[in-house]
Amino acid sequence: MGRLPIRIIFELGGRFAHMPFPATRLRRLRKTPSLRDLMCDVRVCPADLVCPVFIDESGGKTNVESMPGISRIAPGDIVGEVKEILGLGIRGVMLFGVPASKDDEGSGAFADDGLVQNAIRDIRGSLGDKIAVMADVCLCQYTKSGHCGLVKDGTTIDNDSSLEALARTAVSQARAGVDVVSPSAMMDGQVGAIRAALDRDGFGDVAIMSHSAKHASSFYAPFRDAAACAPQFGDRKSYQVPYTSARTSIQEVATDVEEGVDIVMIKPALAYLDIIAESRRRFDLPIAAYSVSGEYALVKNAASGGMIDGQAVTHEILTAIKRAGADIIVTYFAKEAAAVMCDCR
Numbered sequence: 588m589g590r591l592p593i594r595i596i597f598e599l600g601g602r603f604a605h606m607p608f609p610a611t612r613l614r615r616l617r618k619t620p621s622l623r624d625l626m627c628d629v630r631v632c633p634a635d636l637v638c639p640v641f642i643d644e645s646g647g648k649t650n651v652e653s654m655p656g657i658s659r660i661a662p663g664d665i666v667g668e669v670k671e672i673l674g675l676g677i678r679g680v681m682l683f684g685v686p687a688s689k690d691d692e693g694s695g696a697f698a699d700d701g702l703v704q705n706a707i708r709d710i711r712g713s714l715g716d717k718i719a720v721m722a723d724v725c726l727c728q729y730t731k732s733g734h735c736g737l738v739k740d741g742t743t744i745d746n747d748s749s750l751e752a753l754a755r756t757a758v759s760q761a762r763a764g765v766d767v768v769s770p771s772a773m774m775d776g777q778v779g780a781i782r783a784a785l786d787r788d789g790f791g792d793v794a795i796m797s798h799s800a801k802h803a804s805s806f807y808a809p810f811r812d813a814a815a816c817a818p819q820f821g822d823r824k825s826y827q828v829p830y831t832s833a834r835t836s837i838q839e840v841a842t843d844v845e846e847g848v849d850i851v852m853i854k855p856a857l858a859y860l861d862i863i864a865e866s867r868r869r870f871d872l873p874i875a876a877y878s879v880s881g882e883y884a885l886v887k888n889a890a891s892g893g894m895i896d897g898q899a900v901t902h903e904i905l906t907a908i909k910r911a912g913a914d915i916i917v918t919y920f921a922k923e924a925a926a927v928m929c930d931c932r
């Protein structure tokens with residue numbers, strides 16, 4: 588043996604002679620359930636969750652076929668539904684309207700006696716401020732085209748005329764008593780236009796939770812079935828963010844922040860944890876993640892096929908979304924997950 592190897596062996600021996608091997612014992616703190624609970628640094632509670640609710644103008648409760656366990660409810664049942672959600676410790680609902688008729692202007696979205704506006708008034712009337720009332724601000728359920736903005740020249744989605752309709756929608760929801768409006772149309776300038784309209788009409792205290800980085804995702808398919816809002820021509824790629832450019836996702840968030848957004852939302856959630864984490868690092872605002880319909884459907888189908896433990900996987904997914912940096916999680920799992928969570932208080 589040459590001189591060098593002998594020296595290395597000598598030095599290693601000297602350095603570790605006083606330590607039992609292995610030197611690092613991370614397993615010490617995993618020994619019992621109590622120790623594991625004490626070491627936990629991320630917990631999801633019902634109070635982190637927002638439950639989406641579909642209100643169907645055409646009447647009774649109907650199951651959404653592509654989302655097992657989720658139903659559309661009749662306008663008359665909204666208060667009962669929200670009471671149940673509140674009883675589980677959940678602190679917010681996100682309302683989506685499924686109107687009986689559509690037109691080219693999406694006028695049902697901003698009607699003062701529209702589906703969502705009436706629901707907001709009903710919830711407020713019965714439950715006061717016991718639960719945060721949030722409402723989707725978009726046109727796609729209300730337009731014949733199924734697009735999130737207004738169509739010009741037959742095929743283009745016109746940005747600026749859409750902004751007016753979105754701002755009117757937000758103001759009509761504010762008049763009904765909404766706490767948080769949640770624009771999801773991905774028109775440029777939607778946060779600025781909505782903020783200006785709300786402030787002008789005296790609703791400076793209504794907050795905006797924008798779908799800041801809403802990606803053009805195939806995970807939305809079950810929602811389009813639930814809300815009957817699939818585009819009738821083309822797709823949403825000219826306005827939603829491509830998932831192939833993280834830089835663009837962050838620019839979208841930055842633009843909303845400049846326009847005065849109160850809560851930033853990233854959507855979908857599970858395949859976009861990097862965008863959530865990066866937004867958390869860069870922006871000092873509350874961050875919401877929307878765990879969308881396709882994410883829900885994947886888990887439900889695998890669980891009903893006996894391939895995974897649905898409840899355990901749901902908890903793991905929600906924890907991962909929170910660990911990535913989300914403060915708020917909008918999720919179709921809200922009710923069933925809240926029912927088995929500790930309330931963290």
Ligand code: PBG
Nearest residue numbers: 725727771806807810879880881
């Ligand atoms: C439409 C809207 C969509 C979702 C929320 N708002 C669908 C879409 O953009 O096509 C998707 C939500 C989900 O999949 O759960 N403005």
